[in-house]
Amino acid sequence: xxxxxxxxxxxxxxxxxxxxxxxxxxxxAFDYFPxxxxxxxxxxxxxxxxxxxxxxxKEGRFTISFNKSAKQFSLHIMDSQPGDSATYFCAASYNDxxxxxxxxxTVKP
Amino acid sequence: NAGVTQTPxxxxxxxxxxxxxxxxQDMNHExxxxxxxxxxxxxxxxxxxxxxxxxxxxxxxxxxxxxxxTTEDFPLRLLSAAPSQTSVYFCASSYRMxxxxxxxxxxxxxxxx
Numbered sequence: 525x526x527x528x529x530x531x532x533x534x535x536x537x538x539x540x541x542x543x544x545x546x547x548x549x550x551x552x553a554f555d556y557f558p559x560x561x562x563x564x565x566x567x568x569x570x571x572x573x574x575x576x577x578x579x580x581x582k583e584g585r586f587t588i589s590f591n592k593s594a595k596q597f598s599l600h601i602m603d604s605q606p607g608d609s610a611t612y613f614c615a616a617s618y619n620d621x622x623x624x625x626x627x628x629x630t631v632k633p
Numbered sequence: 634n635a636g637v638t639q640t641p642x643x644x645x646x647x648x649x650x651x652x653x654x655x656x657x658q659d660m661n662h663e664x665x666x667x668x669x670x671x672x673x674x675x676x677x678x679x680x681x682x683x684x685x686x687x688x689x690x691x692x693x694x695x696x697x698x699x700x701x702x703t704t705e706d707f708p709l710r711l712l713s714a715a716p717s718q719t720s721v722y723f724c725a726s727s728y729r730m731x732x733x734x735x736x737x738x739x740x741x742x743x744x745x746x
Contacts, residue, residue, distance in 0.1 A: 555731075567738050568676070568723070573734070617733075619731045620666065620681055621735055622678065625674060625675040626673075626675050
């Protein structure tokens with residue numbers, strides 16, 4: 525069974541809009557929650573990550589919101605741009621890293 | 634800066650053939666791992682290694698074999714390829730297990746006919 529559940533599968537947003545991707549996990553031993561960005565034909569690359577001792581982390585237009593009690597975390601992309609069009613994976617790690625199913629984001633100009 | 638290098642980038646096999654996907658990293662990372670990526674399934678962990686001579690199974694190990702004789706190299710072997718192993722395979726490494734960021738290679742696309 526998938527240890528990290530991600531939604532939605534796909535997302536279409538207009539340029540300048542906010543993109544929101546959600547993830548939920550079950551294993552409370554997870555202590556590192558990254559988001560990876562993947563462009564076609566490339567490997568995933570770390571975008572932003574959070575540890576469970578904070579509820580929010582912001583880097584530029586990208587923000588992770590983390591709710592430890594609900595075992596949920598989300599990625600918010602503000603002022604979405606066509607160059608943000610990619611597949612996004614949430615993940616959770618204690619020792620090895622487990623990934624969500626991915627969200628294909630399309631930002632329309 | 635090479636990072637994580639995977640070869641080959643593309644491969645077509647017939648059912649029952651064997652092959653090895655190569656992975657090398659030049660960052661002196663202790664931890665290396667193999668994932669497969671399938672539509673709607675995300676990235677699933679096949680095998681991992683926490684150092685030379687030490688390997689362990691991930692979520693989907695059946696049909697795959699690994700070894701780690703050096704810090705740099707972590708090859709993935711398909712012993713008798715099956716159509717269900719058609720996938721994109723990614724090698725990833727990090728400083729040590731659980732240390733945070735995984736660095737990925739560019740992937741190897743395998744088709745089994």
